[in-house]
Amino acid sequence: MASMNHSHPRRIIRSFLPLDVCKELEFIHKSNCTVGYRPRVFSTTLSHLIATNCPHLIMPFIPLREKLKEKVEEVFGCEYELFVEFTGLISWTKGASIGWHSDDNRPYLRQRDFTAVCYLNTHDEDFRGGIFHFQDGEPANFVPMAGDLVLYTADSCNIHCVDEITDGERLTLTLWFSRNSSHDEDAKLLSLVNQNISDYGHTPCIPLPASGNMYWFPSDPLSDHQRGFDLCFARLFFLGYDIYPSQENACLPEMVLSGDVSDVFTNPVKLARGGKLFSKEFANLLHALQAVQFYNWKQSVLQQSEVTRDTNNVVILSEAQKEEVSNLKQALLSHMQLDENVFCYGKGREGPFDWGCLSAAVTWWEEYMLELHKQLQMHLPLWKDHAFLFSVSSSVTEE
Ligand SMILES: O=C(O)CCC(=O)C(=O)O
Numbered sequence: 563m564a565s566m567n568h569s570h571p572r573r574i575i576r577s578f579l580p581l582d583v584c585k586e587l588e589f590i591h592k593s594n595c596t597v598g599y600r601p602r603v604f605s606t607t608l609s610h611l612i613a614t615n616c617p618h619l620i621m622p623f624i625p626l627r628e629k630l631k632e633k634v635e636e637v638f639g640c641e642y643e644l645f646v647e648f649t650g651l652i653s654w655t656k657g658a659s660i661g662w663h664s665d666d667n668r669p670y671l672r673q674r675d676f677t678a679v680c681y682l683n684t685h686d687e688d689f690r691g692g693i694f695h696f697q698d699g700e701p702a703n704f705v706p707m708a709g710d711l712v713l714y715t716a717d718s719c720n721i722h723c724v725d726e727i728t729d730g731e732r733l734t735l736t737l738w739f740s741r742n743s744s745h746d747e748d749a750k751l752l753s754l755v756n757q758n759i760s761d762y763g764h765t766p767c768i769p770l771p772a773s774g775n776m777y778w779f780p781s782d783p784l785s786d787h788q789r790g791f792d793l794c795f796a797r798l799f800f801l802g803y804d805i806y807p808s809q810e811n812a813c814l815p816e817m818v819l820s821g822d823v824s825d826v827f828t829n830p831v832k833l834a835r836g837g838k839l840f841s842k843e844f845a846n847l848l849h850a851l852q853a854v855q856f857y858n859w860k861q862s863v864l865q866q867s868e869v870t871r872d873t874n875n876v877v878i879l880s881e882a883q884k885e886e887v888s889n890l891k892q893a894l895l896s897h898m899q900l901d902e903n904v905f906c907y908g909k910g911r912e913g914p915f916d917w918g919c920l921s922a923a924v925t926w927w928e929e930y931m932l933e934l935h936k937q938l939q940m941h942l943p944l945w946k947d948h949a950f951l952f953s954v955s956s957s958v959t960e961e
């Protein structure tokens with residue numbers, strides 16, 4: 563059994579999370595994250611998922627929060643109740659780092675008692691740099707691999723830092739726990755879900771983009787916020803997709819050139835690639851990004867499976883359509899300053915692109931989202947009764 567270092571209360575557990583769970587969280591992050599709280603950091607909080615009409619996407623987190631809380635209670639022998647103070651996916655890109663600190667080192671962070679960091683991807687495979695260090699005690703260094711968990715007290719017994727990321731995108735699921743019930747995240751999340759559910763007119767499971775500046779990645783956060791790029795476009799472009807404006811958006815390139823990208827964000831779009839057009843219309847850019855990231859997540863499964871790979875919804879772009887795609891892309895690229903370094907490392911490990919698989923992924927995405935939506939509907943009444951988010955086995959809720 564791993565021993566516990568009492569002067570530096572901490573525990574490292576390798577392979578705590580299954581790899582498929584890491585991949586699922588990566589999908590959620592890469593299709594929903596916003597610009598984070600520090601330069602070159604992106605984050606996906608549960609309240610953000612709820613606010614963008616994706617409350618169902620909090621479902622995969624529920625059993626994980628429970629499992630992590632139990633582990634923290636066990637490792638630190640807690641004989642009092644703990645509350646989750648914060649749950650979020652956090653990714654760091656080239657240039658991000660953090661110096662020596664403890665996690666409760668600000669007056670507004672004093673309520674934090676324990677930290678749990680689950681690493682969702684792997685040093686050297688998905689990113690370079692980003693090694694974790696404790697200032698005193700053992701282990702002094704920790705090289706993250708997907709599935710690993712690090713637990714420590716949030717106080718000055720565990721001063722730590724993280725080396726600068728030199729390549730790629732380093733992704734974690736980070737939770738803080740508090741003994742103070744007034745910092746319980748569940749109560750806030752529940753009230754947000756209630757608010758979201760009572761907002762009529764939103765189609766379930768179709769993401770609603772937040773305001774554009776939440777996706778704006780400044781090239782140099784310290785000087786000039788004008789220069790930078792939009793995260794959602796950037797992810798689509800880096801993955802090799804183009805955007806085809808749907809018919810009513812014919813004047814989009816002019817709007818973009820005049821500095822207004824918000825309509826490209828919130829209006830329907832189609833995806834194009836290599837001279838072909840996928841005829842399914844997505845409600846907005848985030849919707850398209852979710853489908854594309856879902857395809858990336860499930861790609862290897864889809865390639866090996868017997869699912870019907872319908873290619874009827876793929877058409878060759880006419881010369882006029884090609885020009886529309888290219889005009890919009892030119893306008894967007896001149897509006898943005900894309901930083902090639904941000905997402906590229908580790909890219910190219912995906913298999914070859916296949917329209918039939920993308921099409922199958924879109925159908926699967928819909929089923930996946932509807933299933934989570936159903937789960938949420940089943941859990942909500944119980945959550946409201948207990949003012950607490952917990953998982954219930956489906957055999958219980960189906961009775
Ligand atoms: O991602 C990590 O390894 C730790 C990050 C950290 O120290 C923090 O967010 O406070």
Ligand SMILES: [Fe+2]
Nearest residue numbers: 663664665722
């Ligand atoms: Fe920290």
